[in-house]
Amino acid sequence: MSVTPQRMAIYRALLEAEDHPSPDTLYRRIHRKMPSLSLATVYKTLDALCALGLVQEASVGSETKRYDANLERHHHLVCTECGGIMDFYDRALDAVAPPRRLSGFVAQGISIQVVGRCAECARTRS
Amino acid sequence: MSVTPQRMAIYRALLEAEDHPSPDTLYRRIHRKMPSLSLATVYKTLDALCALGLVQEASVGSETKRYDANLERHHHLVCTECGGIMDFYDRALDAVAPPRRLSGFVAQGISIQVVGRCAECARTRS
DNA sequence: GTAGTTGCAAATCTTTTGCGCGACA
DNA sequence: TGTCGCGCAAAAGATTTGCAACTAC
Secondary structure (H helix, E strand, C coil), X not given: CCCCHXXXXXXXXXXXXXXXXXXXXXXXXXXXHCCCCCHHHHHHXXXXXXXXXXXXXXXXXXXXXXXXXXXXCCEEEEECCCCCEEEECCHXXXXXXCCXXXXXXEEEEEEEEEEEECHHHHHHCC | CCCCHHHHHHHHHHHHCCCCCCHHHHHHHHHHHCCCCCHXXXXXXXXXXXXXXXXXXXXXXXXXXXXXXXXXXXXXXXXXXXXXXXEECCHHHHCCXXXXXXXXXXXXXXXXXXXXXXXXXXXXXX
């Protein structure tokens, strides 16, 4: 993949950012310095950088909201292939607690997802 | 909050579902049995059920995608108030590993978010 | 020239909102 | 009659796609 001023600017803005910006936020930030930049380029570039492994999506999860009526303590298996989410139970993970010192952040809970490929996708696709 | 056939149907469909459906998926499922149901009602009802604590969003995170160029092993503090995401580092959490037996699911990694209120929001708002 | 990249505009999808209607106390 | 919840349609956002122009080899 070739290095272009746009891609450079996007990657550098992301390296400098402390706040895990959304594509739109990133776009507005860079647009000040580089007014010709388009939002579509930001989206395309972020996809490419993700594919290269240079950046990551900050939150695991699906594109769209998903709901759960299971209120027991449990964790989620998230399939990167099909986007499926499965519940699972694990005593060891239940015991994981937020650290005590978080410099002002008041923890209310902790959420754990195991990311990988579900049985179906692991079997079917290479 | 009053109990209506629509709300009943949505809540029950969610209790029966194993797959953490999206609002749209849920709508299509229930719509077969209750053709008058509208998607807007599904959205409104899911919001209400969330507020009551009867259901949860399956994935922590913001409405929109957020990116991160920090590839070091780290975890996220997610503020429920302002939606902010902050990095933090914690050896104990680094050591948390996916369980071995996951009935066919092939784990590739584990993602941990501490949910709560950031210093700013904890101070400012009640 | 060719391949790859950009910006624009349109299209698509998801989610939210405004509003009139009907149910029910 | 007043309140609440519903469905519909429009609106608002977020993301993707098609395409013509441009650049760098």
